[in-house]
Amino acid sequence: MREPLVTLRAVSKQYGRAIAVNNLSLDVFEGEFVTLLGPSGSGKTTTLMLIAGFEAPTSGEIRIRGASVVRHPPEKRDIGMVFQSYALFPHMSVFGNVAYPLRTRRLPSTEVAERVAQVLDAVRMSRFAERYPRQLSGGQQQRVAVARALVYRPSLLLMDEPLGALDKKLREEMQGELKSLQRTLGVTTLYVTHDQQEALTLSDRVAIMNAGDLVQIGSPLELYEHPATDFVAGFLGEVNTLDGVADETAGAVTRIAVTDGLEVSACAILPTASGKRVRLTIRPERLDIVTEAAAGANCWPGRVREAVFRGELVRYTVELRAGTIVSVSRPYRGQETIFAPGHEVWVTSRPQDWRVFG
Numbered sequence: 001m002r003e004p005l006v007t008l009r010a011v012s013k014q015y016g017r018a019i020a021v022n023n024l025s026l027d028v029f030e031g032e033f034v035t036l037l038g039p040s041g042s043g044k045t046t047t048l049m050l051i052a053g054f055e056a057p058t059s060g061e062i063r064i065r066g067a068s069v070v071r072h073p074p075e076k077r078d079i080g081m082v083f084q085s086y087a088l089f090p091h092m093s094v095f096g097n098v099a100y101p102l103r104t105r106r107l108p109s110t111e112v113a114e115r116v117a118q119v120l121d122a123v124r125m126s127r128f129a130e131r132y133p134r135q136l137s138g139g140q141q142q143r144v145a146v147a148r149a150l151v152y153r154p155s156l157l158l159m160d161e162p163l164g165a166l167d168k169k170l171r172e173e174m175q176g177e178l179k180s181l182q183r184t185l186g187v188t189t190l191y192v193t194h195d196q197q198e199a200l201t202l203s204d205r206v207a208i209m210n211a212g213d214l215v216q217i218g219s220p221l222e223l224y225e226h227p228a229t230d231f232v233a234g235f236l237g238e239v240n241t242l243d244g245v246a247d248e249t250a251g252a253v254t255r256i257a258v259t260d261g262l263e264v265s266a267c268a269i270l271p272t273a274s275g276k277r278v279r280l281t282i283r284p285e286r287l288d289i290v291t292e293a294a295a296g297a298n299c300w301p302g303r304v305r306e307a308v309f310r311g312e313l314v315r316y317t318v319e320l321r322a323g324t325i326v327s328v329s330r331p332y333r334g335q336e337t338i339f340a341p342g343h344e345v346w347v348t349s350r351p352q353d354w355r356v357f358g
Contacts, residue, residue: 002029003066004028005028005029005032005064005065005155005156005188006026006027006064006188007027007028007063007064008026008027008047008051008060008062009060009061009062010024011023011024011047011057011061012057012058012060013046020046021047021057023213024212024214025214026047026207026217029188030188031187032204033179033189033191033202033203034189034203034204034206034207035190035191035193035199035202035205035206036190036192036193037194037199037206037208037235038208038235040194042209043209043212044193044209045160047209048158048192050062051077051079051156051158051190052074052079053069053074053077054074064156065155077156078155078156079156079157080154080187081157081160082145082146082157082158082159082162083160083161083162084161084162084163086133086141086144086145086162086165087145088144088145089133090133090134093130093131093132094128094129094130094132094136095116095120097148098119098120098144098147099151101151101152102116102152115151116129116147119150122150122181122184122185123147124143125143137170138165138167139166142162143177145162146162150185154187155188156188156190157182157187158190158191159192160192161194162178163178163193163195164193175202176201178202199220200237203219204219206220206223206236208232210231210235215229215231215232216228223236230355233281233355233357238283238284239282239283240281240282240283240326242264242280242281243279244256244258244277244278244279245257245277246275246277246278248274249268252268254266254268255297256278256280256356259322259323261322262322264280264354265297265351266354267351267352267354268354278358279358280354280356281355281357282349283329284327284329285330286350287326287347287348288328288330288348288349289318289330289339289347289348290346294346294348298351299347300321301320301345301346302318302319302344302345303319303321303344303345304316304317304318304339304340304341304342305318305319305325306341307338307340307341309338313329313330313332314329314330314332314336315327315329316329316339320347328347
């Protein structure tokens with residue numbers, strides 16, 4: 001059985017009466033890319049600061065390679081860090097910025113030059129070694145910050161919203177570069193973001209946090225397809241959310257009354273289902289629009305209120321006749337009909353695509 005590189009056990013952090021991190025337990029294994037994902041104030045950055053040693057836990061244990069580091073200062077934890085601001089020294093060249101951690105450790109100048117050359121080559125910044133931060137683009141500065149964090153070969157790389165200052169296009173490009181670099185170097189990485197797409201793109205596993213609690217952890221696919229709560233379903237991607245009352249269960253399918261005249265059949269076995277109040281979610285891409293009523297359950301008449309063309313897909317807002325409004329995403333491949341607002345349609349779904357929380 002694999003031993004984790006980083007172990008958190010029942011870790012809590014309080015500031016007065018405010019609980020920033022609540023009884024959090026987490027394992028991060030060698031070579032993994034794990035992302036802490038959640039809204040502002042969920043405890044992501046505080047967790048990172050606890051691991052780095054910039055904050056001390058109120059209670060709980062933090063171990064790296066099996067040894068407790070709770071009483072160790074940051075410089076004794078063998079950790080590299082990259083922040084959103086990059087924190088590059090403006091008066092130092094790229095070479096000087098990357099060499100700084102090695103020089104503070106008093107390594108021989110020949111070894112410093114060798115290590116800096118290796119890591120600048122890894123992040124494709126070798127030809128910019130003599131430039132200063134003001135002469136670099138945002139993406140180039142980000143690469144230098146990563147190189148500086150990796151140059152002394154830490155066991156663990158911590159990254160706190162490192163792409164937050166970049167525009168959308170550059171951010172997406174850097175996501176691919178970060179993941180490729182992490183795989184090439186094999187460095188264990190713990191990453192903080194509030195961007196769901198970034199977490200899905202980069203991570204081997206995602207830990208979703210809310211109000212200081214670790215709500216669920218798993219692979220991006222696992223969390224997307226099998227969220228443990230409606231909060232996870234809604235935070236990791238887009239969902240339609242409906243409230244209803246369970247009517248009856250037949251086999252593996254439960255019939256749920258959402259509004260007068262609107263029922264949903266969902267693959268969910270609920271104990272004592274009849275009369276139970278539940279919340280349902282379904283992702284926009286799991287709904288479909290057709291022009292004629294389909295046989296079977298989960299086919300509802302409606303009218304298109306809005307159609308938004310997004311290039312690779314069309315996002316529809318549809319008002320069902322019962323008054324319920326849903327979002328529907330359909331792929332666009334160049335020949336599909338785009339239904340205009342006011343168009344009468346039918347919305348369909350499969351029972352297995354609904355998630356039921358009660």
